[in-house]
Amino acid sequence: MMRIQTPGLAAPPPPQQNPQDPASTMADAPPKQVATAMERLSRAARLIADIRIGADRLLELLFLSPESPQQSNKTIQFVLKEEATMRQHFQDLRSLGKHLEDSGVLNGSVKLRGNSWGLHMPLVCPDGAVVAYAWKRQLAGQAGASAVDRTRLALKAFTDQKRRFFPHLEDEMFIQHSEGELGVAKKLCISHSLLPGNNDELREGRMLHDVINTLQGEAPNIRIYTYRRLDWFKRASSLSLLLSHHLVDSSNEHNFQSTTNSRPVLGNAGSFAEDHIAVIELISPSVFRAVVSLHPAGSISPDAVAFFSSDEGGSYVHARGFSVFHVFHHVTEHADKAMQYFQSIGLDTSLLLLLRWICSYQTLFTKVCSKCGRLLAMDESLALILPPVHRAYHQISASKSYQNLLISSDSSHGCDFSLAYHIGCSADDS
Amino acid sequence: MTVKWLMHWQPKPGTTLSTQILAEACQCVETLGGQKDGRWRSVLTFYRPMQRDANVPVEHPRDFLGLSLQEQPAKYYFILRSNRMVVEAEASIQVVMEKLQSYKARVILNFEGFQYKLGDFQVRVGKCVPSTSEALRGIMMEIEYIPLSSIEKSRQVLEEFFDIWQETISKKSLPGHFMHIDSNFGDYGLQDLYTSQHTAVQYATCMAQLIAAVRA
Numbered sequence: 001m002m003r004i005q006t007p008g009l010a011a012p013p014p015p016q017q018n019p020q021d022p023a024s025t026m027a028d029a030p031p032k033q034v035a036t037a038m039e040r041l042s043r044a045a046r047l048i049a050d051i052r053i054g055a056d057r058l059l060e061l062l063f064l065s066p067e068s069p070q071q072s073n074k075t076i077q078f079v080l081k082e083e084a085t086m087r088q089h090f091q092d093l094r095s096l097g098k099h100l101e102d103s104g105v106l107n108g109s110v111k112l113r114g115n116s117w118g119l120h121m122p123l124v125c126p127d128g129a130v131v132a133y134a135w136k137r138q139l140a141g142q143a144g145a146s147a148v149d150r151t152r153l154a155l156k157a158f159t160d161q162k163r164r165f166f167p168h169l170e171d172e173m174f175i176q177h178s179e180g181e182l183g184v185a186k187k188l189c190i191s192h193s194l195l196p197g198n199n200d201e202l203r204e205g206r207m208l209h210d211v212i213n214t215l216q217g218e219a220p221n222i223r224i225y226t227y228r229r230l231d232w233f234k235r236a237s238s239l240s241l242l243l244s245h246h247l248v249d250s251s252n253e254h255n256f257q258s259t260t261n262s263r264p265v266l267g268n269a270g271s272f273a274e275d276h277i278a279v280i281e282l283i284s285p286s287v288f289r290a291v292v293s294l295h296p297a298g299s300i301s302p303d304a305v306a307f308f309s310s311d312e313g314g315s316y317v318h319a320r321g322f323s324v325f326h327v328f329h330h331v332t333e334h335a336d337k338a339m340q341y342f343q344s345i346g347l348d349t350s351l352l353l354l355l356r357w358i359c360s361y362q363t364l365f366t367k368v369c370s371k372c373g374r375l376l377a378m379d380e381s382l383a384l385i386l387p388p389v390h391r392a393y394h395q396i397s398a399s400k401s402y403q404n405l406l407i408s409s410d411s412s413h414g415c416d417f418s419l420a421y422h423i424g425c426s427a428d429d430s
Numbered sequence: 431m432t433v434k435w436l437m438h439w440q441p442k443p444g445t446t447l448s449t450q451i452l453a454e455a456c457q458c459v460e461t462l463g464g465q466k467d468g469r470w471r472s473v474l475t476f477y478r479p480m481q482r483d484a485n486v487p488v489e490h491p492r493d494f495l496g497l498s499l500q501e502q503p504a505k506y507y508f509i510l511r512s513n514r515m516v517v518e519a520e521a522s523i524q525v526v527m528e529k530l531q532s533y534k535a536r537v538i539l540n541f542e543g544f545q546y547k548l549g550d551f552q553v554r555v556g557k558c559v560p561s562t563s564e565a566l567r568g569i570m571m572e573i574e575y576i577p578l579s580s581i582e583k584s585r586q587v588l589e590e591f592f593d594i595w596q597e598t599i600s601k602k603s604l605p606g607h608f609m610h611i612d613s614n615f616g617d618y619g620l621q622d623l624y625t626s627q628h629t630a631v632q633y634a635t636c637m638a639q640l641i642a643a644v645r646a
Contacts (some may be wrong), residue, residue, distance in 0.1 A: 286580035
């Protein structure tokens with residue numbers, strides 16, 4: 001903990017030409033304005049990085065359990081200091097942003113002002129890349145490439161944070177951190193073993209194939225496949241090829257069954273290595289394809305879920321991806337909340353509950369909203385016409401009585417008792 | 431392919447078509463949140479057999495339809511309504527037809543208009559104009575729900591969207607309404623998975639209605 005200190009990077013803004021008066025900057029020649037703007041942008045990027053590091057540190061501190069009162073005192077001191085630093089960063093960022101806005105970097109307003117010598121102010125693209133000279137076409141390509149890198153880094157950073165601060169999703173492998181935080185990460189490793197996530201006692205409870213067999217019995221219209229993680233990515237990429245040629249009805253799985261990629265888990269899983277299963281795919285023919293990721297592999301703890309159209313294929317089709325269609329995008333967002341709810345009520349039932357709940361989406365395009373009685377509704381805040389994408393998840397239980405209820409209900413709908421709501425009609429938003 | 435419904439404008443008996451209706455329809459799409467996405471164009475051709483010898487009775491069908499769709503630039507579709515047949519061919523078949531001179535293009539109708547994106551829906555609104563004159567023959571709409579390709583599964587969604595559309599356009603008090611006719615795809619040997627051949631069948635079904643509406 002002693003190693004954590006305010007980095008030298010968080011310096012106050014270096015003295016530049018008078019930043020208070022935007023009018024004076026406009027009196028400079030355009031090349032100078034562009035240079036100033038570029039410099040400010042790089043400062044802004046540094047400040048943002050500092051803020052992220054600060055947020056990281058604060059989160060770590062919150063999760064540390066101090067061993068002694070002296071240490072807890074130090075923690076408090078440190079939190080206060082970090083907070084002050086963060087505040088200063090935010091203030092600096094705000095003033096910097098104001099200057100950038102005035103000088104026209106964040107919008108195209110400078111183009112409207114004449115006499116800019118043919119130079120354009122650097123443009124900040126929505127993905128965060130900065131294009132200095134709009135007429136340089138190669139920079140557009142660079143912006144695209146940097147967007148990919150940026151996204152990858154951001155995803156890695158967020159996934160790492162999620163794993164560290166949400167223990168039931170924790171990885172078995174030791175996660176590498178930047179130098180300043182090694183000391184802290186070691187502490188987390190100790191607390192990790194106390195969690196039920198990876199214990200053997202959990203495996204004595206329900207096994208993966210039990211869960212899937214139970215589900216298959218309850219929802220005969222849904223096809224369930226399991227994959228190892230790498231096999232899933234191969235499948236996702238091959239889907240895009242097949243679908244683009246309209247060669248196969250996406251719910252026709254004959255071609256895939258013959259390969260060793262997937263194994264429909266219907267009977268007792270004797271032959272294949274169940275402890276490598278990391279992805280479960282649920283297909284409701286012509287309606288949706290849901291991808292659930294398990295972590296660790298072979299366990300029954302889900303850590304991500306996503307919905308896609310049966311026509312979608314490509315490398316973005318995975319449990320952390322988002323569909324290109326609005327309807328499935330919103331279902332995925334809602335599914336995230338449902339998954340967290342199921343995880344919070346019990347680790348060994350969460351997978352079954354989640355899969356059951358996913359099956360209730362078979363009726364996504366046929367079941368009307370329980371509140372307004374219509375199938376489609378215009379969502380005013382999103383300006384989209386959507387079917388009821390929310391399904392209530394609070395009343396689903398794993399008890400035996402539930403299964404009896406299911407048998408007595410209309411078998412053609414399977415898990416159809418879950419109430420459907422439009423986003424705007426949602427009764428409970430928790 | 432994503433499921434599409436074709437609708438045509440049924441004017442009130444005694445009223446005439448006007449481009450005003452088209453403009454109002456476009457406005458309605460925009461009030462629903464539609465973003466203009468470009469133009470669209472389809473070309474429908476009525477073919478009639480060329481008789482070499484006027485005395486010999488013609489055994490093959492009297493006329494059939496050829497359709498060229500914007501979303502399938504490399505294909506051409508033939509529809510024989512009386513025999514319930516639809517065929518997908520390469521676009522070069524038109525050249526072959528011209529060379530063979532067995533069938534002649536009698537009437538060519540151009541469908542052109544604008545395309546809009548409304549979330550997961552795509553809406554096309556356009557007019558039907560014969561290639562030879564500028565007279566407005568009809569107004570057509572295509573609505574498409576992109577996430578689904580099964581006709582059965584998307585039926586309810588498209589029905590409700592059509593209802594929402596009818597509600598919106600009825601506020602404009604235009605003389606007439608849009609109509610959708612259910613085509614019997616099974617008759618043509620088509621499956622539940624939607625394809626451009628289904629679109630061709632819908633166009634053929636619409637044609638009969640459209641012509642009748644204009645003549646009335």
